[in-house]
Amino acid sequence: MKITVLGSGAWGTALAQLLADNNHEVTLWGHNPAKAETMQRSRENPLLPQRKLHERLVVTADISCVETAEMVVFATPSFAVRSTAVLAAPYIKAGSVLVTVSKGIEKKTHRRMSEIIAEETGNRFPVVALSGPSHAEEVVMGQPTGCVAACVNKDAAEKVQDAFMNTLFRVYSSPDIVGVEICGALKNVVALCCGICDGMGYEDNTKALLMTRSMTEMARLGEALGGKPQTFAGLAGMGDLIVTCTSMHSRNRRAGIHIGGGKTAQEAMDAVGAVVEGYYAAESAWSLANDMGIEMPICSAVYAVLYEGADSRKMVMELMQREKKEESSWI
Numbered sequence: 107m108k109i110t111v112l113g114s115g116a117w118g119t120a121l122a123q124l125l126a127d128n129n130h131e132v133t134l135w136g137h138n139p140a141k142a143e144t145m146q147r148s149r150e151n152p153l154l155p156q157r158k159l160h161e162r163l164v165v166t167a168d169i170s171c172v173e174t175a176e177m178v179v180f181a182t183p184s185f186a187v188r189s190t191a192v193l194a195a196p197y198i199k200a201g202s203v204l205v206t207v208s209k210g211i212e213k214k215t216h217r218r219m220s221e222i223i224a225e226e227t228g229n230r231f232p233v234v235a236l237s238g239p240s241h242a243e244e245v246v247m248g249q250p251t252g253c254v255a256a257c258v259n260k261d262a263a264e265k266v267q268d269a270f271m272n273t274l275f276r277v278y279s280s281p282d283i284v285g286v287e288i289c290g291a292l293k294n295v296v297a298l299c300c301g302i303c304d305g306m307g308y309e310d311n312t313k314a315l316l317m318t319r320s321m322t323e324m325a326r327l328g329e330a331l332g333g334k335p336q337t338f339a340g341l342a343g344m345g346d347l348i349v350t351c352t353s354m355h356s357r358n359r360r361a362g363i364h365i366g367g368g369k370t371a372q373e374a375m376d377a378v379g380a381v382v383e384g385y386y387a388a389e390s391a392w393s394l395a396n397d398m399g400i401e402m403p404i405c406s407a408v409y410a411v412l413y414e415g416a417d418s419r420k421m422v423m424e425l426m427q428r429e430k431k432e433e434s435s436w437i
Contacts, residue, residue: 107269110135110175112190114145114165115381116153117207118181120242121270125179126160128272133175137182137190139167153380154246172197177205177269179236180223183381184210184291187219191226203262204233205255209290210383211390216397218287232262235283236270237290238341239349241356245275252276254342256286278341285333286342289324292391292405293343294358294384296320297350299408301362302418316404317351323402327391330400358384371412388412403428 107130111122114136122134136142145151146165149158159165172178172194182190187208198204204227206219217225220233238253245251255270255277257263263279271277280286296317303312324347325338337343350356361382364374375382392409395402407425410416 107131107176108174109133109177109179109269110172111179111181112172112194113181113183113186113208114138114142114151115181115183116151116242118179119151119154119159120246121179121181121207122163123157123160123246124270124272124275126163128269130269132160132162133164133166133171135169135171136165136167137186142167154242156243157246169193170197173199175199175202177203177266179205179207180219181207184208184212184219184383185381185386188212188222188226191223195227198227198231200230202231203265204231205236205266206233206287207236209237209287209294210387211288211291211394213386213390213393216390216394218284218291220283220287232257232259233283234259234262234266235286235290236266236277237286237346239345241349241353243355248274250274250276252278252341252345254278254280254286254337254340256280256283256342258283280337280340280342282334282337284331285328285337288328288331288333289338289343289346291383291387292320292324292327293347293350294382295388295391295405295408296324296347296384297356297358298362298365298382298384298388298412299404300351301356301359301364302366302408302411303362303422304359305363305366305368306418306422307366308422313351317347320404321347323404327395327398327400327402330398357382361385365411366418370415385412 109130110133111118112135126132208219234257255263255266267277361374361378407421
């Protein structure tokens with residue numbers, strides 16, 4: 107199959123390598139011509155120095171590369187998904203399947219990534235969300251990994267499942283694209299929170315409390331939007347939450363550690379030196395929850411820290427001193 111991956115960052119590159127390993131004809135597109143030319147010549151991405159680029163993988167900055175693709179994978183940062191879809195739309199051929207591996211919620215519109223892609227491509231193609239606990243650094247080295255391909259169109263989800271799956275990358279299919287995308291966006295916010303707690307010196311008890319209660323908030327919002335409860339207990343939900351909140355591969359966790367140590371949000375992102383999706387998702391999730399009247403106290407607390415300069419320790423104490431609650435109903 108001919109496949110184009112849009113976005114030559116770590117995740118886009120890792121997936122392009124995976125697809126090339128699966129004997130697909132793969133082109134990796136990057137928006138920066140100089141970077142694309144350097145990658146094509148040097149056969150490496152500095153973000154993934156563990157492995158040279160596959161010999162059959164072509165790197166380019168020419169968006170017309172999309173016109174021969176049977177599958178187009180959107181792997182840009184979430185804030186660039188709409189502009190990338192606008193660029194690619196005129197070249198996408200009939201019958202193509204589109205895939206989003208970008209994780210976020212668009213500011214102001216509250217659109218999920220699949221909705222943005224569908225909107226900008228005229229709702230002419232099935233859009234599948236591929237998500238799960240999958241650090242690029244480990245995927246590119248062939249570590250056993252599992253993800254979920256979600257779409258209301260079963261044939262499209264299974265086509266993506268077949269394209270990506272191999273002996274070391276297991277893919278499950280699901281009809282719950284809403285739940286899968288909400289999990290993918292909000293787990294980054296929780297990882298930021300966990301990093302902040304790490305930076306303040308809190309340990310395992312605190313992280314377990316934060317992750318568990320954050321999952322309750324994620325599911326509350328996701329179900330209100332139409333997601334299925336079981337999705338939040340699966341790979342895209344709890345699986346991705348575990349890996350993002352506990353690993354130093356996670357940019358979101360690393361940024362949080364800097365914030366918990368006293369840096370501002372901007373200083374923390376500068377220190378990480380790469381896109382911190384949880385920073386942007388925190389504002390979108392907070393705004394969406396408020397618009398829908400969904401209670402998300404942890405999300406509100408991290409929003410206050412990131413965007414209003416609130417003191418992290420004070421926010422922890424406010425959360426701990428909320429009125430007592432039932433975890434589950436007595437009836």
